[in-house]
Amino acid sequence: MTDFDVYLVGGAVRDHLLGLPVTERDWVVVGATPAQLHAAGYTPVGQDFPVFLHPQSKEEYALARTERKVGAGYHGFNFNADPSVTLEQDLARRDLTINAMARRPGGPLVDPFAGREDLKARLLRHVSPAFAEDPLRVLRVARFAARYHWLGFHVAPDTLALMRQLARSGELATLAAERVWKETEKALGEPDPQVYFQVLEDCGALQALFPELAALRGVPQPAAHHPEVDTLTHQFLALKAAADMDLPLAARYAVMVHDLGKGLTPEADWPQHIAHEARGERLAQALGERLRVPVALRELGALTARWHTHAHRALTLRSNTVWKLLRAFDVLRRPERLPLFLGACEADARGRTGFADRDYPQRRFLLGAAEAAAQVPIDALRARGHEGKALGDAIERARIQAIREYQQTWQKSH
Template identity: 70%
Template sequence: MKIYLVGGAVRDALLGLPVTERDWVVVGATPDEMQAKGFRPVGQDFPVFLHPKTQEEYALARTERKSGHGYGGFTFHASPDVSLDDDLVRRDLTINAMAQEEGGQVFDPFNGRMDLKARLLRHVSPAFAEDPLRVLRVARFAARYHWLGFRIADDTLALMRQLADSGELDYLVPERVWKETSRALMERDPQVFFQVLHACGALKVLLPELAALDGVPQPEQHHPEVDTLVHQWLCLQQSSRLNLPLTARYAVLCHDLGKGKTPEEEWPRHIAHEIRSARLAKTVSKRWRVPKDAATLAALVAEYHTHCHRALELKPATVWKLLKTLDVIRRPERLEGFLLACEADARGRTGLENRPYPQVDYLRGAAQAASNIDVAALRQSGIEGPELGEAIEKARIHAISEFKKTWQTPLP
């Protein structure tokens, strides 16, 4: 039995990056031998075990054979006679197909270290094209390491195009698409993930609502970048720069989808695109089975982001209507996600990335004022039933009105 550290831990250590998790491959062992040493089996499709102390994953060396469609369409074979090279050749990228034994020697049969130095994301073997999930994985690695100058090898991108055209992407289960997308959204350059999918033809399959924004113009006075898809890339870039949580980043992804449905004769204006965007955001969330908190925020940002941009112009009653729609009294964290997503949208415009956006602080202050009214005093005053609800509403609107009188837009 021999044990090797594999995959991302070896890759990131060679890049000088922090290693956040470690995976191991075991050569020359059987499941019974692993359990005899105290390892706990957890793999459903192939033998994977948890270390009795570290709880890190140890997988028996295995081979795989295409036997169906999609990510799960493989038959796996694990036995003591499967070699380290046999196991590594089935991996996606050369930089992920390295192994390191306990003494420190790195096994690199596919020149992963050379590709690390060349900043190249390159497939290990033609078998890459058998697994549609690898299109998303490579796009995610491109987003993760973009800041280091990594690019996708031309022949690997060609295989990704082949997968996108083959119909295999249609067999990916929604949960896997969302898992890869959500991880990509949290990378340093999330826009690169979607740019890569667009470049290989996968975006029109997986997220046609976003692909439809390509070439759709916007008014130049508000959007110097003009092209709506370029604006989307800039917004996603800002979502990382502003360190948005996942729910808000997903909302940024969906906020302008409705502009792809604007009739060409109305370009570059996009009247009522907010309603269309909210509807499409719900469609995408349903397709990918997006968690409820992210799906809800995405629909709200899509429908009301222009309200946020115009917040300083809105009447106190309209401001409260917006805050009430966001359910700020019970869910103040939703307001924060909403505001951050809207700020990313406002800053996702060429040359306007650093322009002041006081709307965020204004709406925070208005929400605080509305939350601070003395509801107990209103109840003790003898008002009951619907009249009490109306009195609370009026008190909140009045509090926002008083706050607005004292509000001063910060100097740039």
């Protein structure tokens, strides 16, 4: 028997009320000290405030706390986890009303901020004006909008106004790159990742956090190939296509950065975008470094920006150019990258008004070309006396020839 109270809080309560699977559970402990939890067998893991792991379930249990803004940025808070802090006080510091509900096991819903009503109204609404004290909440709300867009959720106008206030304040610049990437990584995995960036644009945060993407708004493309015309609109359609195709994170990130170069096209050249691939490769690399994106994703993104238009033209490329594309991805040593790249290219092709269901044979063609190149018998070439540079040149010629023969077979069967 303990002399403190435990409540299930946050996402587990929210998703249960929505009828969605509950994937993880967080708990808040009211009326306890760290010493009491430690004595009960809980393991402390929190750095900024007292959080413990349950001795059996290993789920997180946090002491009820309040917070007070004392400085700039996400870390500019003092926390009070005194046993006198009430459940309602703890819920009051949370970001959205739908995340500020709690329930004791077997007990009634505790909902001091009408979160259940906002669930029914499909509203993402802030709990209190203190929302505007934490710049990370701009990203969190945008991510929740991406997660629940399919259910009809949208950001409440007064909450969007506070997000605009945060964007104007300059506090977004205090967010660590790791925090921005963590929220973006989660958002890319949601059913509607494009909504994340749309909400950031709506509140003025896209320019602050992703200026390369913001620069695409208002940049036209040829209507014959892009009926949606606007490049950022195309970007959003391509991200939605990537989600609908259930592409993995790396491919979705590649879609996110694939057309950044069009934001640097001189207006005099619009709606054409000659050499946007090379410009895009540099921008994608810079964005990945700035956000400290994992290296494998960063490399794939930059390569996709550079080579995606080659993939679109794959059926008409010369055999040596096809090999040049495959070699750029190091397909023989890193074969896992080509399917990711081609998934991103297919999402790009489908991410156009009226093209969502269009077939993309280039994907099958290039996978087959890579397989043909991989089957070149290197030992046989070495047996002919080739070595050193001569062997390398012979291998390359043989791979190009294998691709040429594959192209001929493809053309006959298609």
